[in-house]
Structures are given as C-alpha cells and as structure tokens.
Amino acid sequence: MPLAYWCVLIAALLPYVLGKYAKLGVASDNRYPREDYDNLPPKNRRAYAAHQNALETFPFFAVAVVIALTMGAPLYTVNLLAVLYIVLRIAHALLYIFNQPTARSLVFAAAMAVGVAIFVLPAFK
Known part of the structure; x- marks a missing residue:
C-alpha cells in the first residue's frame, strides 16, 4: 500500500488525538461531551480548535491523494x-495549541498548497 494512503490514515486519526488532548486533565461528562469544550482553559480550547480544523481539512487531503494516485500521478x-x-498539519496543531497565530496561519496555507499540489499533480504527468 502506498505511503500516501498511510498518511491519509494518520490525517484521519489526528483530529481525534487533538480532541482527546483538549480534554486532558479536565472533568468531562460523557452524556454531553460537546458541552465540555466551552469550559476548557485557553490552551485546551486552542487544542479543540486545532481538532476542528483537522476535521475540516481532512476530506480534501484524502480525496486529493486518491485522485492523484488513481489518475496516475x-x-x-x-x-x-x-x-x-502530515508534518505541516502536526506543526499547525502545535502552533495552534501554543498560541502562535501568524506561524500557524502560514503553516496552514502551506499545508493547503501541498494538498492542492497533490490534487493537480496528475495534470502534469
């Protein structure tokens, strides 16, 4: 199986790692798990925001990889x-958690550019 497919798996799991990290050390009510996020300390709220962002960007990356490989890139x-x-997305999450907004935005843009590059790669074969 191509390494890129393993990267899709990592990208799929990353949001859940971040979501779990966001709740570390915080009392949680599993009956209403989404209500816990409003009461998190700032660092944990930023981890939750990184979780949401990882969920939002995953579909495009996964589709780009599948399209690129099936189209012969x-x-x-x-x-x-x-x-x-994957390296950029992990860096993005860390920059989000540790409150580095400018660097985080630059890394986000770079990761999106890489996703676009993967998507359009078959056009240049």
Missing part, C-alpha cells in the same frame, strides 16, 4: 507530498 511525488502534508 508519480507515486514517489505523491508519497513525498503526503508526508510533507
């Missing part, structure tokens, strides 16, 4: 870009 290049995407 070079496997090595898709794999390389997919790994870069």
Whole structure:
C-alpha cells in the first residue's frame, strides 16, 4: 500500500488525538461531551480548535491523494507530498495549541498548497 494512503490514515486519526488532548486533565461528562469544550482553559480550547480544523481539512487531503494516485500521478511525488502534508498539519496543531497565530496561519496555507499540489499533480504527468 502506498505511503500516501498511510498518511491519509494518520490525517484521519489526528483530529481525534487533538480532541482527546483538549480534554486532558479536565472533568468531562460523557452524556454531553460537546458541552465540555466551552469550559476548557485557553490552551485546551486552542487544542479543540486545532481538532476542528483537522476535521475540516481532512476530506480534501484524502480525496486529493486518491485522485492523484488513481489518475496516475508519480507515486514517489505523491508519497513525498503526503508526508510533507502530515508534518505541516502536526506543526499547525502545535502552533495552534501554543498560541502562535501568524506561524500557524502560514503553516496552514502551506499545508493547503501541498494538498492542492497533490490534487493537480496528475495534470502534469
């Protein structure tokens, strides 16, 4: 299985890791789990925002990888870009959690550009 597909799995799991991190050390009521987020400390709220952002960006990345590979884009290049995407998304989450908005926005834009590059790669084969 291509490395890029494993990156899709990592990107799919990343939001749940961030969501769990957001609730670390905070009392939680599993009957109303989404109501807990309003009462989180700032760092945990930022982790939850990173969780939401990871959920929002995942579909495009996953579709881009599948399209690129099914349309015959070079496997090595898709794999390389997919790994870069994961590194950028992890950096984005860390920058979000540690309140670095300018760097976070730049890394977000870079990750989106990588996703677009994966998507359009078959057009240049």
